[in-house]
Structures are given as C-alpha cells and as structure tokens.
Amino acid sequence: xxxxxxxxxxxxxxxKVSYLLExxxxxxxxxxxxxxxxxxxxxxxxxxxxxxxxxxxxxxxxDALVGLxxxxxxxxxxxxxxxxxxxxxxxxLLTEPLVLHMVFxxxxxxxxxxxxxxxxxIFREMGVLRKGHLVEVERADLVGEYIxxxxxxxxxxxxxxxxxxLFIDEAYSLARGGEKDFGKESIDCLVKAMEDHKDxxxxxxxxxxxxxxxxxxxxPGLRSRxxxxxxxxxxxxxxxxxxxxxxxxxREYQLDKxxxxxxxxxxxxxxxxxxxxxxxxxxxxxxxxxxxRRQAVRIVGQExxxxxxxxxxxxxxxxxxxxx
Amino acid sequence: MKECLxxxxxxxxxxxxxxxxxxxxxxNEIDLVIRFPNGFSTAKRYTIDRARRELTGLGPHKTxxxxxxxxxxxxxxxxxxxxxxxxxxxxxxIHQDVEVRRAIxxxxxxxxxxxxxxxxIDPRGIDRAGARAALGEVDYQVAQFAQLRGRYCILAxxxxxxxxxxxxxxxxxxxxxQYIIPIxxxxxxxxxxxxxxxxxxx
Numbered sequence: 343x344x345x346x347x348x349x350x351x352x353x354x355x356x357x358k359v360s361y362l363l364e365x366x367x368x369x370x371x372x373x374x375x376x377x378x379x380x381x382x383x384x385x386x387x388x389x390x391x392x393x394x395x396x397x398x399x400x401x402x403x404x405d406a407l408v409g410l411x412x413x414x415x416x417x418x419x420x421x422x423x424x425x426x427x428x429x430x431x432x433x434x435l436l437t438e439p440l441v442l443h444m445v446f447x448x449x450x451x452x453x454x455x456x457x458x459x460x461x462x463x464i465f466r467e468m469g470v471l472r473k474g475h476l477v478e479v480e481r482a483d484l485v486g487e488y489i490x491x492x493x494x495x496x497x498x499x500x501x502x503x504x505x506x507x508l509f510i511d512e513a514y515s516l517a518r519g520g521e522k523d524f525g526k527e528s529i530d531c532l533v534k535a536m537e538d539h540k541d542x543x544x545x546x547x548x549x550x551x552x553x554x555x556x557x558x559x560x561x562p563g564l565r566s567r568x569x570x571x572x573x574x575x576x577x578x579x580x581x582x583x584x585x586x587x588x589x590x591x592x593r594e595y596q597l598d599k600x601x602x603x604x605x606x607x608x609x610x611x612x613x614x615x616x617x618x619x620x621x622x623x624x625x626x627x628x629x630x631x632x633x634x635r636r637q638a639v640r641i642v643g644q645e646x647x648x649x650x651x652x653x654x655x656x657x658x659x660x661x662x663x664x665x666x
Numbered sequence: 667m668k669e670c671l672x673x674x675x676x677x678x679x680x681x682x683x684x685x686x687x688x689x690x691x692x693x694n695e696i697d698l699v700i701r702f703p704n705g706f707s708t709a710k711r712y713t714i715d716r717a718r719r720e721l722t723g724l725g726p727h728k729t730x731x732x733x734x735x736x737x738x739x740x741x742x743x744x745x746x747x748x749x750x751x752x753x754x755x756x757x758x759x760i761h762q763d764v765e766v767r768r769a770i771x772x773x774x775x776x777x778x779x780x781x782x783x784x785x786x787i788d789p790r791g792i793d794r795a796g797a798r799a800a801l802g803e804v805d806y807q808v809a810q811f812a813q814l815r816g817r818y819c820i821l822a823x824x825x826x827x828x829x830x831x832x833x834x835x836x837x838x839x840x841x842x843x844q845y846i847i848p849i850x851x852x853x854x855x856x857x858x859x860x861x862x863x864x865x866x867x868x
Contacts, residue, residue: 356778360771360775363774364767364771366761368760371804374756374774374804374811377774378810378811381815593704
C-alpha cells in the first residue's frame with residue numbers, strides 16, 4: 343500500500359512533537375509519521391547513534407526540571423568525566439577508577455529519586471551500566487527479622503539492582519538501632535557488594551541532609567566509598583511560584599493577585615523554622631490541588647459562570663493552606 | 667514489569683477491552699492508576715461493573731488520560747505481571763478541543779516508551795471505506811511505526827458485528843504478514859490468544 347510521505351520534520355524532539363500536537367499545528371497522523379521516520383533513522387544509524395540520541399533525551403529531561411542548578415552542573419561534570427576516562431582508556435592512558443557511588447542529601451520533594459532515575463538512563467547510554475534501571479529500597483527491604491535474614495534480603499535487592507542503580511532512601515535508618523540492630527549487617531553486606539560488583543552496580547544513599555551527614559560521620563568506612571555527594575537544595579520562593587504557575591497553566595487555571603499573595607504567604611510561613619521540610623514541590627502541588635477543589639465548591643452554585651470564573655483561583659480558594 | 671499499551675482510533679473499544687480482559691483474567695476489582703497529561707497521577711479502585719458503567723461510553727474520547735491496571739497473566743507454571751494501559755483514541759485530523767489534543771500527545775509519547783503494543787482496529791470501517799484507502803491514515807501510521815519496533819499485535823475488534831468478517835479479510839490484505847487476532851471485546855472472544863501473545867512477549 344503506497345502512502346505519501348511527509349517532508350522532513352524528523353529532527354523534531356519528542357517534546358516539540360508533543361507541543362505542536364497540543365497546539366494543534368500537527369495532526370496525530372503527521373506526528374506518527376515523524377515518530378516513524380525517527381525510528382527508521384535510528385534503525386539505520388545503528389546502536390551507537392541510538393545511544394547518543396537517547397543520552398541527549400535523558401539530558402534534556404534533566405534540564406527540564408525546575409531549578410536544581412548545582413545538581414545539573416554536577417551531572418554534566420560526571421558525564422564529562424566518564425567520557426574522558428573512556429577516551430583515555432581507548433588511547434591506552436592511565437585511567438581513574440570509575441567509582442560512581444553517590445550520596446544524595448535533601449528534603450523530600452526536592453527531586454532526588456527523579457535525578458537518580460535520569461542518571462540511570464545517562465549511565466546506560468554512556469555504557470557505564472548495562473541496564474541502568476533503578477531499584478528503590480528502604481530499610482524494611484534490606485533488614486531482616488532474625489539472624490541471617492538481613493544478609494539474604496540485602497543480597498536479593500543487590501541482585502535485582504545489578505547492572506543498574508540501587509537507591510536506598512533514608513539510608514541513615516540502617517544505623518538506627520545501635521550495635522545489636524541488624525541494620526549493621528545490611529551495611530556490611532552492601533559494602534561487600536560494592537567491592538564485588540564495582541563494575542556493574544552503583545549505590546545511591548539518600549535522605550535528609552543532617553541525618554545523612556551524621557550517618558556518614560559515624561560510618562567512616564562508608565564515607566570513603568562514596569566519592570560523590572550531591573546536595574539537593576530546597577526550592578527558592580521564586581522557583582516554587584514558578585512551579586505553582588506552571589502547574590496551574592497546565593491545568594488551564596490562573597491566579598488572581600490576592601491568590602498569588604496568599605500562596606507567597608503560605609510558602610513563607612512553611613519555610614519558617616517550625617516546619618521540618620520547607621520549600622518543596624510537593625507542598626505546592628498540595629496547595630494547588632486543594633485550591634482547585636475549593637474553587638469548584640465556591641462556584642458550583644453560581645448561576646451565571648463566565649469562562650474567566652472557571653479559570654480563576656482567588657485568595658479565598660487558597661485559604662490558609664490547611665485542610666478543614 | 668512490562669508495560670503493554672492499548673492504542674487505536676477513538677471509539678474502537680479500547681477501554682472496554684482493558685476492563686473485560688481484566689475480568690477474563692479473573693479480576694472482579696481493579697486498582698486503576700490514572701496518569702493525566704499534565705503529569706499528575708491518581709489511583710482509584712473500581713469493581714469491573716462500575717468501571718464499565720463509568721469509563722466506557724458510546725461517544726468518542728471518553729478516555730482522556732492514560733489508565734493503567736496491573737494484571738497477573740498465567741505463564742507456564744508461574745505468572746507474569748503486566749501493566750495494561752488504556753489510552754486516548756487517535757484521530758486522523760486535528761481535534762478542536764485542546765484537552766483531547768493534549769491527551770493524544772500523551773498517548774503518542776507513551777507509544778515510544780512501552781514494551782508491547784496492542785493496536786485495536788475496527789475492521790468494519792475498512793470494509794466501508796472502499797478499496798484503496800481502506801485502512802485509515804492513523805491506523806496505517808501506527809502499524810508502520812509499531813512494525814519497526816516489534817512486539818506488536820493488531821486486535822481486530824467488534825468481530826461480533828455484521829461486516830466485520832469481510833473487513834478482517836481486507837485488513838489482512840492491507841497488512842500482509844502482520845499478526846492479527848480477531849476479537850470481540852464485548853463478548854471476550856479471542857482473549858485466550860491475546861493472553862498467550864501478551865504473556866509470551868512480556
């Protein structure tokens with residue numbers, strides 16, 4: 343069956359194709375045609391080129407995250423480091439060992455897991471890891487209930503994560519129970535795995551900054567094995583507002599002046615000393631979702647509703663940010 | 667866990683297929699994970715009956731997001747867990763509603779990322795359209811794209827309706843060599859073959 347082809351728009355990124363589709367500048371048929379042409383090109387150019395394109399996509403994904411500038415910079419540094427080491431090896435020069443175990447420190451909702459996932463993709467495409475998948479675990483997945491159980495559970499998770507990344511959330515909880523706790527056994531098991539599988543496993547320990555720093559201080563053996571420390575800063579007020587407005591734009595809502603002021607007030611209050619985890623994207627999402635529900639309740643009984651009314655979030659909808 | 671995407675034109679019966687396939691595999695209740703085009707997601711528990719009542723309809727574009735359900739499919743002596751994802755229906759032209767356009771963009775984004783594609787086609791349309799341009803443009807493009815990727819199967823749906831048999835013949839001529847399973851999502855016919863295909867490729 344012969345069909346007419348669409349002229350070259352093959353170089354469009356996935357994001358651009360989506361954008362044009364949403365805007366109505368591209369029909370689904372045209373979009374599919376572009377996807378098909380890209381797929382054909384990938385098949386034609388072979389595996390190496392495919393990796394390059396996928397790497398580019400992963401880096402684009404990273405760049406699309408709001409804020410996180412220090413993290414992005416460090417990821418670029420890592421990427422360059424790995425690339426140069428690979429080139430040096432090809433030339434027969436001495437190479438630094440690629441120890442890429444990391445510690446991620448930051449409050450919840452600052453993007454630690456998201457960045458870890460993207461790193462997995464980046465390392466896969468660079469040939470550092472064969473699969474680059476992320477296995478996310480916490481204390482309960484690693485620590486057992488009786489003697490011998492912990493090593494077995496930890497080894498199981500390590501096995502799952504081979505050729506990818508083992509991401510241990512709230513890693514400091516492994517050292518929570520003191521000397522007699524099985525968490526110690528798990529740490530020993532992880533250290534052994536880091537030696538045994540140094541070429542095909544990357545370990546990431548994640549958690550609150552203060553607790554993680556303490557955890558590494560009391561386990562000096564661990565500290566020396568994790569050369570890369572990344573601090574995930576809380577979002578600034580401007581970034582949080584940017585996130586809030588982005589979320590609302592995506593849902594076709596808008597803030598009036600009062601609502602904007604109210605959000606700033608809530609964010610300022612939550613970044614005060616009384617709150618454990620200040621500025622994070624999850625807080626903004628909760629405020630927005632609640633505001634949308636409250637706006638619905640406010641306007642549902644009104645007789646005449648304009649388009650503007652359906653879109654606008656007012657000060658009253660934001661409320662004091664607390665659930666009633 | 668592998669993800670299996672169910673795609674096709676609007677109103678071809680994707681949602682009904684997903685729900686009835688879940689029921690076919692022994693589920694009375696499902697946890698539906700709903701992923702909206704703006705990146706938000708939520709989960710909801712439905713009985714299959716309620717889901718059929720609320721999520722399927724006669725008009726096009728009832729589904730405007732990705733809706734996933736996890737299913738255990740028997741394979742050999744064990745089981746394989748698969749995430750079956752329902753999508754927004756595709757159309758040939760540009761839809762006037764921005765929400766639908768956004769949902770279609772989400773579907774097309776997902777197409778590239780999943781492990782397995784089940785492409786629902788209503789063969790009766792092929793029969794009506796006439797000889798040359800028998801298979802609609804959007805179905806043709808999906809088929810071309812998916813064939814390059816592999817792990818792809820066409821489900822010729824609505825085989826219980828008159829005219830479907832002739833349409834199926836035409837479909838097979840249009841896409842020679844393509845694996846096509848005739849099904850009726852409504853009456854759960856052909857589901858055994860679908861189950862075999864999905865479990866083999868997951």
